Amino acid sequence: MRRRGFLAAGFAGFLAGCDRIAQSARGGDLLRAAEGWHKTAQRALNPPGALAPEFTRADISPFFRGNGTINPTNGDYQAHLAAGFADWRLRVTGLVERPLELSLAELRALPQRTQITRHDCVEGWSAIGEWTGPQLAALLDAAGVLPAARFAVFRCADELDGAMYYESVDLVDARHPQTIVAHSLNGAPLPVRNGAPLRMRIERQLGYKHAKYLTGIEMVSSLDGIGGGRGGHWEDRGYQWYAGI
Amino acid sequence: MRRHTLTTRLWHWLSLPCLVVLFMSGLNISNAHPWLYWGEWGFAPEHAWIALPRFPEWMTIPGRYSLAQARAWHLLAAWPFALLLLFAWIAMLANRHFARDIATNRRDWRPRAVLADVRAHLRLDFDHAGHARGRYNFLQRLSYGLVLGVVLPGMIATGIAISPGMGPSFGWLVELVGGRQSARSLHFILAWGLFAFFVVHIALVLLTNPWRQLRDMVTGGRRDAA
Numbered sequence: 001m002r003r004r005g006f007l008a009a010g011f012a013g014f015l016a017g018c019d020r021i022a023q024s025a026r027g028g029d030l031l032r033a034a035e036g037w038h039k040t041a042q043r044a045l046n047p048p049g050a051l052a053p054e055f056t057r058a059d060i061s062p063f064f065r066g067n068g069t070i071n072p073t074n075g076d077y078q079a080h081l082a083a084g085f086a087d088w089r090l091r092v093t094g095l096v097e098r099p100l101e102l103s104l105a106e107l108r109a110l111p112q113r114t115q116i117t118r119h120d121c122v123e124g125w126s127a128i129g130e131w132t133g134p135q136l137a138a139l140l141d142a143a144g145v146l147p148a149a150r151f152a153v154f155r156c157a158d159e160l161d162g163a164m165y166y167e168s169v170d171l172v173d174a175r176h177p178q179t180i181v182a183h184s185l186n187g188a189p190l191p192v193r194n195g196a197p198l199r200m201r202i203e204r205q206l207g208y209k210h211a212k213y214l215t216g217i218e219m220v221s222s223l224d225g226i227g228g229g230r231g232g233h234w235e236d237r238g239y240q241w242y243a244g245i
Numbered sequence: 246m247r248r249h250t251l252t253t254r255l256w257h258w259l260s261l262p263c264l265v266v267l268f269m270s271g272l273n274i275s276n277a278h279p280w281l282y283w284g285e286w287g288f289a290p291e292h293a294w295i296a297l298p299r300f301p302e303w304m305t306i307p308g309r310y311s312l313a314q315a316r317a318w319h320l321l322a323a324w325p326f327a328l329l330l331l332f333a334w335i336a337m338l339a340n341r342h343f344a345r346d347i348a349t350n351r352r353d354w355r356p357r358a359v360l361a362d363v364r365a366h367l368r369l370d371f372d373h374a375g376h377a378r379g380r381y382n383f384l385q386r387l388s389y390g391l392v393l394g395v396v397l398p399g400m401i402a403t404g405i406a407i408s409p410g411m412g413p414s415f416g417w418l419v420e421l422v423g424g425r426q427s428a429r430s431l432h433f434i435l436a437w438g439l440f441a442f443f444v445v446h447i448a449l450v451l452l453t454n455p456w457r458q459l460r461d462m463v464t465g466g467r468r469d470a471a
Contacts, residue, residue, distance in 0.1 A: 014262070014265065015269075015306065015411075016265065016308065017309055018306050018318070019307060019308065020309060022314060022317075022318070030321065030383065031314075031317040031318065031321050032317070033321075034302075034317070034320045034323075034324060035317075035320060035323035037324060038277070038320060038408075038410075039410075040433045042408070042410040042411060045411070045414050045415075046413040046414045047413070047414075048416075050413030050414060051373020051413055052409065052413055053287070053412050053413075053416040053419065059285065059286075060287070061286040063289075065289065066287040089430070118409075118412075118425060118432075119284055120285065120407075120409045120425065121278070121288075122277075123278040123312065123314065124274070124275075124277060124278035124429060125276040125278050125282075125286075125287060125288035125289075125426075126282075126285060126286045126287060126288065126425050126426055127286050128285060128286045159454075174342075189266050203412075204409055204411075204412060204413065205409055205410065206409060206412045217469065234313070236434055237313060238311070238313030238314060238317070239312075239316070240320070241318065243409050243410075244255040244408060244411070245317075245320055245410060
């Protein structure tokens, strides 16, 4: 009996220790450092331009689930929805030579990429869909990215948990061939739950990186001072900024 | 000669906290979406082959639902776990621990020999052939071999297959296991397989002079004293 009590106490102590490590400054740094090790290892093993697996039409899942915000009620989103997003604009700003402001028609007139990919949510589920839109790299080239720019910040129209949703990636993912500004899912305009009228596709990372209801792309040199400073809505709530894991 | 080499003991005790953290943070992650699927996709209960129970807080790290923190623990502990396993395999092949103590030969697999070993285990007689010389018996070799060669590497392989960032170079691995959701299902099944091994492992230690077993796994013990 005493032996069992000893084991239970040891186990409880182990759990309490885990909590203390997570709450200490150095423990928190260690937990975050592992994200960097994964990023380094994944990028070493997967060349910068290597593509995420693409599928055939037969593989498309019968439904594409929406998560997070599935119908924005803040701001003038509902008015834009009622107007068929005729006045929706995507702004490319920040550390660029020529800021851009593009309508949906202008985005559709650019060279398009269509890809059938698997979307992996951080919660664990997956869905497969066919996405179409211009490559982000083409927009960045048109705007002329300044050398000081290190991150692309995605600005969104939806408010979630009292904060405007936003996301960010570095230039490796921003310039990846499969990183597109999607306006279509399975050959039709994006449904509202999936981010109408525009959403990012960051195919080698988890779903929360794929910013929906996209209004702007801002090139920045640092993520400090944007939102909570960790590079994204969920990152500010403790999730990994590098979400290839 | 030592019963357990220093490398075996280091691997054993350093891997233990890693596996506890991985398992318990994994149960927290499971609570985020407690359905498992086969194939590449799956996102709703009607596609699931199993609906999992919600694992209570005393079973999870952290001790409350937090997908963000559980992932941080899981992704941290995966590193020492994987590197230790690699180290263990290199050591085990180099010092011939695998060939000498764990690998089975064709004679071990003769039905009569297997049956005899099973019967001896059912009688809780662990001092039959093999064990007297301080060697592992057939079922021991088989279970250690399966854990070291299949279950533990399988945890790493299925973990890689779940990671979207590994898709470009390791798409073949995802296909090998039948898709990302299959990899997730196998990750879960292997984790519980490992837990089952853990339970049997502890039970057999308790049945066979636990304090000597524990002492030998710490100090190394002596093979001829077994």
